Amino acid sequence: MAIFNLNINGSEHSVEVDPNTPMLWVLRDHLKLVGTKYGCGIAQCGACTIHLGNSAVRSCQLPISVVANQKITTIEGLSENGDHPVQKAWLEIDVPQCGYCQAGQIMTASALLNQNPNPSDTEIETAMDGNICRCGTYTRIKKAIQLAVANQNLS
Amino acid sequence: MTLVKTKIGRRAFIKNTSLAGGGLILGFSIFNSCKPKEAEKLVVQEMPKEWFEINSYLKIGDNGLVTIMAPNPEFGQGVITSMPMIVADELDVAWKEVLVEQANFDTESYGWQFTGGSQGIRRRWEGLRMAGATAKQMLKEAAAQIWQVSVSEITVSEGVLRHKASGNSAGYGEMASVAAKLEVPKEVPLKEVKDFTIIGKSKKSVENQKIVTGKPLFGLDYQFENSLIAMVEHPPAFGLKLKSFDAAEVGSMPGIVDVFSIKTLEDDFKRGYFDTNAFTDLIAIVGKSTWEVMNAKKKLKAEWEPIADSTYKMDRFGTEVDVEVPKGLESTDEHYKKMKVMAAKPGTMVRKDGNPEAAFKKAAKIIERTYTCPFLAHNCMEPMNFFAHVTDEGAKLAGPLQAPGLTGPTVAARLGMPVERVDIELTRMGGGFGRRAYGHYAVEAALISQQAKAPIKLIYNREDDMTAGIYRPSYHATYKAALDENNNLVAFHVKAGGIPETPLFANRFPAGAVDNYLAEQWAINSNITIGAFRAPRSNFMAGVEQAFLDEVAEAAGKDPIDFRLELLERVKNDPVGENNEYEPNRLAGVLKLVREKSNWSQAPSGTHRGVSAYFCHNSYAAHVVDVVMEGDVPKVEKVVCAVDCGIVVNPDAAANMTEGAIVDGIGNAMYGELTFNEGQTEQKNFDRYKIIRYSETPNKIEVHFVRNEIDPTGLGEPPFPPVFGALANALYKATGERLYHQPFISRKQVIG
Ligand code: FES
Numbered sequence: 001m002a003i004f005n006l007n008i009n010g011s012e013h014s015v016e017v018d019p020n021t022p023m024l025w026v027l028r029d030h031l032k033l034v035g036t037k038y039g040c041g042i043a044q045c046g047a048c049t050i051h052l053g054n055s056a057v058r059s060c061q062l063p064i065s066v067v068a069n070q071k072i073t074t075i076e077g078l079s080e081n082g083d084h085p086v087q088k089a090w091l092e093i094d095v096p097q098c099g100y101c102q103a104g105q106i107m108t109a110s111a112l113l114n115q116n117p118n119p120s121d122t123e124i125e126t127a128m129d130g131n132i133c134r135c136g137t138y139t140r141i142k143k144a145i146q147l148a149v150a151n152q153n154l155s
Numbered sequence: 156m157t158l159v160k161t162k163i164g165r166r167a168f169i170k171n172t173s174l175a176g177g178g179l180i181l182g183f184s185i186f187n188s189c190k191p192k193e194a195e196k197l198v199v200q201e202m203p204k205e206w207f208e209i210n211s212y213l214k215i216g217d218n219g220l221v222t223i224m225a226p227n228p229e230f231g232q233g234v235i236t237s238m239p240m241i242v243a244d245e246l247d248v249a250w251k252e253v254l255v256e257q258a259n260f261d262t263e264s265y266g267w268q269f270t271g272g273s274q275g276i277r278r279r280w281e282g283l284r285m286a287g288a289t290a291k292q293m294l295k296e297a298a299a300q301i302w303q304v305s306v307s308e309i310t311v312s313e314g315v316l317r318h319k320a321s322g323n324s325a326g327y328g329e330m331a332s333v334a335a336k337l338e339v340p341k342e343v344p345l346k347e348v349k350d351f352t353i354i355g356k357s358k359k360s361v362e363n364q365k366i367v368t369g370k371p372l373f374g375l376d377y378q379f380e381n382s383l384i385a386m387v388e389h390p391p392a393f394g395l396k397l398k399s400f401d402a403a404e405v406g407s408m409p410g411i412v413d414v415f416s417i418k419t420l421e422d423d424f425k426r427g428y429f430d431t432n433a434f435t436d437l438i439a440i441v442g443k444s445t446w447e448v449m450n451a452k453k454k455l456k457a458e459w460e461p462i463a464d465s466t467y468k469m470d471r472f473g474t475e476v477d478v479e480v481p482k483g484l485e486s487t488d489e490h491y492k493k494m495k496v497m498a499a500k501p502g503t504m505v506r507k508d509g510n511p512e513a514a515f516k517k518a519a520k521i522i523e524r525t526y527t528c529p530f531l532a533h534n535c536m537e538p539m540n541f542f543a544h545v546t547d548e549g550a551k552l553a554g555p556l557q558a559p560g561l562t563g564p565t566v567a568a569r570l571g572m573p574v575e576r577v578d579i580e581l582t583r584m585g586g587g588f589g590r591r592a593y594g595h596y597a598v599e600a601a602l603i604s605q606q607a608k609a610p611i612k613l614i615y616n617r618e619d620d621m622t623a624g625i626y627r628p629s630y631h632a633t634y635k636a637a638l639d640e641n642n643n644l645v646a647f648h649v650k651a652g653g654i655p656e657t658p659l660f661a662n663r664f665p666a667g668a669v670d671n672y673l674a675e676q677w678a679i680n681s682n683i684t685i686g687a688f689r690a691p692r693s694n695f696m697a698g699v700e701q702a703f704l705d706e707v708a709e710a711a712g713k714d715p716i717d718f719r720l721e722l723l724e725r726v727k728n729d730p731v732g733e734n735n736e737y738e739p740n741r742l743a744g745v746l747k748l749v750r751e752k753s754n755w756s757q758a759p760s761g762t763h764r765g766v767s768a769y770f771c772h773n774s775y776a777a778h779v780v781d782v783v784m785e786g787d788v789p790k791v792e793k794v795v796c797a798v799d800c801g802i803v804v805n806p807d808a809a810a811n812m813t814e815g816a817i818v819d820g821i822g823n824a825m826y827g828e829l830t831f832n833e834g835q836t837e838q839k840n841f842d843r844y845k846i847i848r849y850s851e852t853p854n855k856i857e858v859h860f861v862r863n864e865i866d867p868t869g870l871g872e873p874p875f876p877p878v879f880g881a882l883a884n885a886l887y888k889a890t891g892e893r894l895y896h897q898p899f900i901s902r903k904q905v906i907g
């Protein structure tokens with residue numbers, strides 16, 4: 001057990017856990033930020049995607065001990081009022097079915113657009129291929145990302 | 156204070172609940188504490204001071220805000236939006252004035268709260284309309300009473316009552332308290348289809364705002380003060396059971412509170428149809444955090460021993476049957492060998508028309524093909540989980556369930572308490588696909604809480620979820636068709652079986668279209684548990700039948716759509732037999748629509764097309780799949796789909812679910828398989844169990860609904876099964892090779 005100070009969604013948090021504890025469970029169990037989902041625990045499904053700095057990472061494979069003072073963003077902190085361009089596009093296209101994978105999808109897509117505001121189809125594919133949607137909402141995810149790109153370029 | 160039932164003719168009762176009062180029922184969960192605030196944000200409306208419950212489906216606030224209960228559990232099919240839409244339309248209220256709440260397990264108020272079988276909207280259609288229409292009628296009567304005018308002179312629009320002659324008008328909120336005291340009218344008028352204002356107009360899912368902002372919605376997100384985390388360990392293989400385990404070692408690991416075994420169903424318990432469970436003896440580990448419990452689970456030492464042959468009693472919805480469970484450690488190779496042997500023997504005849512034997516003898520051409528498919532795991536994105544807090548007073552449970560009306564009684568029976576003391580809060584489900592109709596994990600959670608004397612949340616890890624059983628069975632089917640010298644289909648024979656059930660539907664197309672027809676079936680017992688998987692049995696039969704018909708059409712030198720339409724014409728004019736399940740007109744209808752919308756005869760260059768059409772779960776779906784070759788790898792470029800499911804309540808959401816069914820179909824047809832070795836699944840997580848991904852999804856999916864005024868007939872399943880066939884037919888066009896064994900990509904050459 002050790003005490004870790006974390007910067008999550010712009011605020012400071014302190015938790016006392018085993019240093020190997022994946023951020024996924026720190027968020028869900030200790031900080032009650034349950035928007036980040038568990039799907040596989042082995043970096044195969046993307047349900048647990050969060051931002052570490054500006055990059056999308058699988059929080060199920062991210063031990064708390066390596067986070068140090070890097071900024072973490074979860075779905076709860078992606079935007080103040082749920083109005084990040086990716087979130088807005090998701091609502092506009094009515095993407096979710098069961099919704100369980102969608103936080104991970106949104107976090108992957110928003111990190112992509114943050115790093116690459118005009119991704120090609122192949123770049124989108126490469127980024128999104130790590131996120132499984134068992135309900136099969138991929139065609140809508142594609143539309144929503146395209147819409148977010150377009151809206152982002154307008155503003 | 157009284158409560159109104161929607162049952163027509165009963166006395167009306169009134170119940171007004173304030174928000175604070177409502178809060179008490181739900182305990183301390185964060186679900187509850189975020190509800191009213193969210194609600195306010197969503198509608199940008201003041202919450203009412205008082206709610207008047209008109210019937211169990213809806214309550215109206217003193218300010219006109221309406222809360223409509225979604226009676227069925229939600230797992231992505233959109234009923235939490237579409238069911239309230241139906242009520243709101245008949246109630247004549249503006250959709251923006253509506254708040255939606257998920258109803259909890261309450262058979263008395265909501266009847267059969269089942270999500271599955273594409274039954275939701277179909278079964279609720281009339282009742283939901285009646286709930287809305289009854290409330291509207293009572294509001295009109297209240298206004299008539301107060302204004303001293305005739306009720307027939309009162310008109311309603313968007314939650315406002317008006318009386319033209321007197322110039323009176325009032326919002327629903329003003330009349331709600333009076334309306335709630337009135338007698339429920341014996342009969343209420345329902346709208347004409349043409350007068351619908353909400354049904355048929357796309358509405359966004361009422362929960363999407365919460366989903367995209369990561370609000371707690373799912374069972375796995377459920378929080379309860381001082382709740383512990385529990386996990387279970389089940390035998391590593393089918394055919395094994397728990398022998399012994401070492402509780403001490405893991406019991407002393409950090410964060411671990413308790414380690415013990417549970418027995419989820421007593422051996423003499425008469426199981427219900429959805430009480431399927433291979434592993435009734437489990438080791439439970441209870442601890443403070445998920446990670447700590449996961450670590451302990453990895454270290455747990457247990458010994459397992461072979462099961463013996465056994466039998467248990469099952470109540471199959473009123474009929475008692477004995478279910479045999481054979482011992483042994485089964486493997487996939489052996490399954491396929493056994494099925495081949497079994498398929499070579501005569502099966503049990505289920506339907507026979509004419510004289511198939513003689514017709515086959517006389518045939519000019521005979522085509523015979525054999526098809527197989529593997530077991531599949533549902534792999535809901537949210538693994539199985541359940542919260543339970545069991546005390547001497549009762550049980551408080553919460554989590555994802557498709558059939559709370561079946562799981563509730565089993566939990567109650569196992570805990571030895573009346574079902575009234577089992578309170579189940581229904582959370583949104585992260586997928587279901589049939590899997591969550593089998594609520595053994597709720598029973599497990601309840602028993603663990605009871606023994607640990609603490610509130611616990613049971614969590615399956617992905618490996619537990621994938622290896623616990625309740626799979627889509629492995630099936631086998633042989634089709635034989637006879638053509639005469641004019642290439643007419645004169646005889647048809649289907650023989651189908653599986654492990655451990657037959658997938659046969661003897662009375663579906665092309666039954667009814669062929670003078671000489673024979674359908675036979677068989678089954679091989681297994682200790683691997685199976686369960687409903689999106690369109691059970693159809694999910695195999697549709698694909699292989701439609702692939703076979705494609706070959707028959709080709710042998711007859713006919714266009715595959717024309718060939719099917721000719722047969723359907725025959726069924727329409729002169730059906731063979733009496734028990735044909737489908738309506739030939741509606742099946743022909745989706746074929747014609749998909750032919751038109753896909754521009755069937757003009758495939759874009761470089762694309763290869765396949766078609767299919769199928770009836771199941773009371774609805775009809777047809778697909779045209781376009782495949783392109785990317786080097787050696789086939790890729791589905793586009794799918795055009797036509798569906799006849801009657802009236803479509805929420806068209807864009809219906810399209811979304813249909814798109815999902817198509818992607819699901821392509822994924823499972825191409826990659827889906829769960830194989831066994833020595834009783835163990837060879838796939839335990841998504842590293843080896845391949846789920847379709849973004850880049851493998853068609854670029855474009857078009858969904859077209861047949862427009863008619865037929866009451867809704869169901870949508871969750873019907874578009875799924877025929878995908879397998881259209882894809883197989885398109886792949887044949889693309890590669891020149893017919894595919895007989897699923898999945899098409901990884902296993903196609905293995906089985907002879
Ligand atoms: S839970 Fe982390 S990738 Fe699946």
Ligand code: FES
Pocket residue numbers: 096097098099100101102132133134135136137231536585586
């Ligand atoms: S919406 Fe259900 S898993 Fe993606």
